[in-house]
Amino acid sequence: MIKTLDSLAIGESGTIVKVHGEGRVRRRLFDMGLTPGADVYLRKKAPLGDPLEITLRGYELSLRKDEAINVEVEMKEGTDNG
Amino acid sequence: MAEKKTVIALAGNPNCGKTTLFNSLTGATAYVGNWPGVTVEKRQGTYKNRKNRLTAEVVDLPGIYSLSPYTPEEVVSRDFILNEKPDVVVNILDATNLERNLYMTTQIMEMDVPMVVALNMTDILEKDGVSIDADDLSKKLGCPVVSISALRQSNLDALMMAALKEAGHPRKGKSILSDGTYGKAIDEAKALYEEAGIEHPLFHAIKALENDEKELEANPELVRRCQEILARGSYGDFEADSADQRYQYITGNYVLSRKGKAEEGKEKLSVSDKVDRVLTNRIAAIPIFLVALFLIFHLTFSEDLLYLGKMGVPFSTCFEGNPYFEGLFWTDGGINSLGVILANLLNGITGWIWGSIEKGLAAINTPEWTIGLLGSAINDGFFAVLGFLPQILVLFFFFSLLEDSGYMARVAFVFDRIFRRAGLSGRAFIPMLMGYGCGVPAMVNTRTLNTEKERTATIRVIAFFCCGAKVAAVAAVAAVLASHWGWNSELVGLSMYLVGLLLAVAMVILMHWTTQREKTPPFIMELPAYHAPQPRALAIHIWDKAKGFVKKAATIIILAAIFIWVFSNFTPSWNYIPAMVDEFGQPLPAYEGSILKNICEMISPIFYPLGFGNNLGGQGWALTMASALGLVAKEAVAEALASIAGGTAGIEALVVGSGISLGGLVAFLVFNLTTVPCFAAIATAKAELPKGQLWKTILFWLGTSYVVALFVRLSFDFVWTLAITIPLIVALFVAAYLWYRHACKKEEALAAKEGGEA
Numbered sequence: 002m003i004k005t006l007d008s009l010a011i012g013e014s015g016t017i018v019k020v021h022g023e024g025r026v027r028r029r030l031f032d033m034g035l036t037p038g039a040d041v042y043l044r045k046k047a048p049l050g051d052p053l054e055i056t057l058r059g060y061e062l063s064l065r066k067d068e069a070i071n072v073e074v075e076m077k078e079g080t081d082n083g
Numbered sequence: 084m085a086e087k088k089t090v091i092a093l094a095g096n097p098n099c100g101k102t103t104l105f106n107s108l109t110g111a112t113a114y115v116g117n118w119p120g121v122t123v124e125k126r127q128g129t130y131k132n133r134k135n136r137l138t139a140e141v142v143d144l145p146g147i148y149s150l151s152p153y154t155p156e157e158v159v160s161r162d163f164i165l166n167e168k169p170d171v172v173v174n175i176l177d178a179t180n181l182e183r184n185l186y187m188t189t190q191i192m193e194m195d196v197p198m199v200v201a202l203n204m205t206d207i208l209e210k211d212g213v214s215i216d217a218d219d220l221s222k223k224l225g226c227p228v229v230s231i232s233a234l235r236q237s238n239l240d241a242l243m244m245a246a247l248k249e250a251g252h253p254r255k256g257k258s259i260l261s262d263g264t265y266g267k268a269i270d271e272a273k274a275l276y277e278e279a280g281i282e283h284p285l286f287h288a289i290k291a292l293e294n295d296e297k298e299l300e301a302n303p304e305l306v307r308r309c310q311e312i313l314a315r316g317s318y319g320d321f322e323a324d325s326a327d328q329r330y331q332y333i334t335g336n337y338v339l340s341r342k343g344k345a346e347e348g349k350e351k352l353s354v355s356d357k358v359d360r361v362l363t364n365r366i367a368a369i370p371i372f373l374v375a376l377f378l379i380f381h382l383t384f385s386e387d388l389l390y391l392g393k394m395g396v397p398f399s400t401c402f403e404g405n406p407y408f409e410g411l412f413w414t415d416g417g418i419n420s421l422g423v424i425l426a427n428l429l430n431g432i433t434g435w436i437w438g439s440i441e442k443g444l445a446a447i448n449t450p451e452w453t454i455g456l457l458g459s460a461i462n463d464g465f466f467a468v469l470g471f472l473p474q475i476l477v478l479f480f481f482f483s484l485l486e487d488s489g490y491m492a493r494v495a496f497v498f499d500r501i502f503r504r505a506g507l508s509g510r511a512f513i514p515m516l517m518g519y520g521c522g523v524p525a526m527v528n529t530r531t532l533n534t535e536k537e538r539t540a541t542i543r544v545i546a547f548f549c550c551g552a553k554v555a556a557v558a559a560v561a562a563v564l565a566s567h568w569g570w571n572s573e574l575v576g577l578s579m580y581l582v583g584l585l586l587a588v589a590m591v592i593l594m595h596w597t598t599q600r601e602k603t604p605p606f607i608m609e610l611p612a613y614h615a616p617q618p619r620a621l622a623i624h625i626w627d628k629a630k631g632f633v634k635k636a637a638t639i640i641i642l643a644a645i646f647i648w649v650f651s652n653f654t655p656s657w658n659y660i661p662a663m664v665d666e667f668g669q670p671l672p673a674y675e676g677s678i679l680k681n682i683c684e685m686i687s688p689i690f691y692p693l694g695f696g697n698n699l700g701g702q703g704w705a706l707t708m709a710s711a712l713g714l715v716a717k718e719a720v721a722e723a724l725a726s727i728a729g730g731t732a733g734i735e736a737l738v739v740g741s742g743i744s745l746g747g748l749v750a751f752l753v754f755n756l757t758t759v760p761c762f763a764a765i766a767t768a769k770a771e772l773p774k775g776q777l778w779k780t781i782l783f784w785l786g787t788s789y790v791v792a793l794f795v796r797l798s799f800d801f802v803w804t805l806a807i808t809i810p811l812i813v814a815l816f817v818a819a820y821l822w823y824r825h826a827c828k829k830e831e832a833l834a835a836k837e838g839g840e841a
Contacts, residue, residue: 020323025153025296025605026605026607027322027323028151028153028322029151029153029605029607030607031322031323031326031327032148032149032151032153032186032326033148033183033607033609034182034183034186034330036323036326036327036330037323037327038327038330038331039330045363047363047368047496047497047499047500048363048364048365048366048368048369048497049497049500049501050500051499051500052496052499052500052509052606054496054610058180058182058183058330059179059180059181059182059183060180060183060609061609061610061611061612062607062608062609062610063492063496063606063607063608063609063610064605064606064607064608065499065503065605065606065607067605068605068606068607
C-alpha cells in the first residue's frame, strides 16, 4: 500500500518510492537522504501535531507535514512486529 | 614566517565532531572572523606538532550536509574550497552515521582538491562491537582514511601527517556517478567545462547538470548547454537520480556491515530516547521549556535568588561600607544570582581600578578636564559597558548549554507550528528569546535560519525585546509610576517584557505580509542525539564571545563616551564648563549651557507629540537627552536621568517636576524599549543583515518605536483617541493582509502561466 509520509501513524514504517515537490525543498529532501529506496520510520509528532520526527539512514530528521506530503512511501507489512 | 603555510580546511556534517576536532588541533590559537562578503562565522587557527615541528593553518568550515546552495553555510563552504584553494580538505565523518555523512564525501570527491577522510567516533562503534575497515574505505574512496577520536584526541597527529602529505599531491576529481547511467552525459559536460578552462571541471559539470542555482548564476551559457545534453539523451530526472545513485553507492559499498545493527536500534530505547520522551512530551514539552527559560533568566538577573527577600527573611548587606564590593553576594533584598554576583565583582574591580587611576592623576596635578575626559572614556564608557559582560556571558553559557546538548533543536521542533503562522520557522524562536538577555548574541544566532528574509525579520524584531541593559530604564520609570501614580512596579516590568514580545509578533506578521514576503521557509532539520556538552568547547565558545564584546566596548563605546563628554562639557562657543561636585565630593556632570543641552532643546520638539518633548518645562530636556543617549547604549537612559537629577533618588522629582503626563512618561519608556537598541546592536546588525538592509532596519526601529509610543501616549492621555487609533490599526493589518493575498495570487498566476508555457 502506498501512502504519503505525512499520513503515516506513529510507529509505522515503509520504503520511499517517490519524491515530488519542486526546487530547493525537493533538493533538500534528497540531500538529507529521503531518496527512493530509503527506509523511513515515523517516530513521533510534535506536541501540536506537526512537524514530524522520522528515523532514516540511522538518524533522526524532523520535517513538516507540508514537506512530508511530497514523499510517497510503500508501507511495510506487519510493521509492528519489526 | 614569510613562507606560505599549508592550509587545511575541515569539512563535514553538523554534529560530526568537527568543532571538537578543530579545538583539539588548534588549542587556544583559534580566532573568529567573518567571511568576506557573507556573514557566516569563520574560525581559523594554527596546528603545531612539537615532535617534528610541522605547522599548518586550519580553517573550520561551517557544518553542512551537502554542497548545494540551500543555506548560506553551504555556499560559503563550497566557495571556500573552490576559490580560496586550501591545500587539502579533511572531511570528517561521524562513523556512527556513516550513510548520510558519506553523501557529502561523494560530492567533495568531485572537486580537484587533495582530500583526507577522518573517521571520527570509531571508538563508540567499537564499544558496540562494530568496526569499519579503514583500508577498504580508503581503497574505495581513493584517498587516505584515518580513524580518530576528536573527543579523546587520539590519532590526531596521524591525521595531520596524512593531510600534510596529501597537500603536496594534486588530485583529480572523480565521481561515483561516472559509472552509472549518466556517465556519458557527465563526460560530455565535463569536456565543455575543460574547454572553457574552468577549474574543478567535474564538480561544475555535475552542478550544471543538476541545474544548480549558483552554477546558473556563474556560467549561464554552460549550464544551458549541459541541460541540452540531458535533453538530447533519453535521461530521467538528473537531480533525483544523482542523489539516489549516491546513496545507493554508499549503502551498497559501506554500510552492509551495520545493517543488522540499525534494526536492533529501533527496539532498544537509548538514554537519548528516554530524555526525549520527557522533553518533547505532548503535554509537558511547552511547560518544561518555559520553566527552563525562567530558571535561566532568574539565575542570570535575579537579585533575590531564592525569594528569601520577598518572603521577608531579614538580611544584612554583605561587605557593608566597602566602597567597591558592598552587596557582592547578597543585599537586604535577597541573595544574588550568579550573573549578578559576577557583575558586581567585575564592577567592584573596575571601580577600584578607576578609583586608583583617578587618585594617581590627582596626585600629579592632572588638570580637571583631563581626568573628566579619561573618566568618561574609561569609566563611564568602557567599564560601564564592560559591566554587562558577566551577565551576557552567563546567559550565553546557558543558551550554549541548551544548544550543545541538542535541546534547542527540540525547542524549534516543538514550537515550529506556532511560528509558521508568522512565516517563520521554529528556529527563529531561539534568537528571539536570547534577545531578552542581549540582542547582540541573539542577532549572531540568526545565522542558523534558512532564508535571508527570515533572518532580516528576526534581527529586526530582536530589538523590541527587553534586554538586560533596558532593565535599568524600566526600573527607574517603574519606580516613578509606582510612587507618583500608584502603579504596581512589578506589573510595569512584566508588561514591558510582554510589550516587546507582542510588538515582535505583530511586526513579524506585518513584515511577512509586506516587505519580507516569501513562502514560509521549509523546516527540514536533523534532530541530533542528546549528549552531555563538552566543557572545553563551551569554554572556547564563551571566550570567543567575551573577546568580541570587549573589542566592541573598547572601540565604539569609548568613542561615543568621548563625544558625549565633549558635548556635555563645552558650551557652543567651546568654553569648558567646570565640573560641579556633589555633597560627597563626587564630580557631577554639568550639563548647564552645554552643547548637548542646546542640541537636546533643539530636537525636543520631535518628542512633543509623544508627550516628553518641549511640552515639558524646566529640566524636561533631560528626557530628550536620555532618549538620544539611549540610542548609543540603553543603560545610558537611566544613567542620564540620574546624572542630571544628581543621583537615582532624584529621578522622581526631576520627572514629576517637569510636569509630564502619565501618557508621556509611559510613552517615554515604551519609546526607549522599542527603538534602536544600542551602537553594539547596530554594528552587529550591519554584519548580520543582507547588504543594504541596515539603513532600512534603523529607520524601521525608529519609525516603529515612534508610532507605538505615540499610540501609547494618546491612549493614556486622550482615551477617546482609541476610537480612531484602534480602527486604524485594524485597517492597517487588514490592508497588509489583502495586499499579501493579492501578491500571492499574482505570483501563483505567473507560476501557472510559466508552467503552462513550459
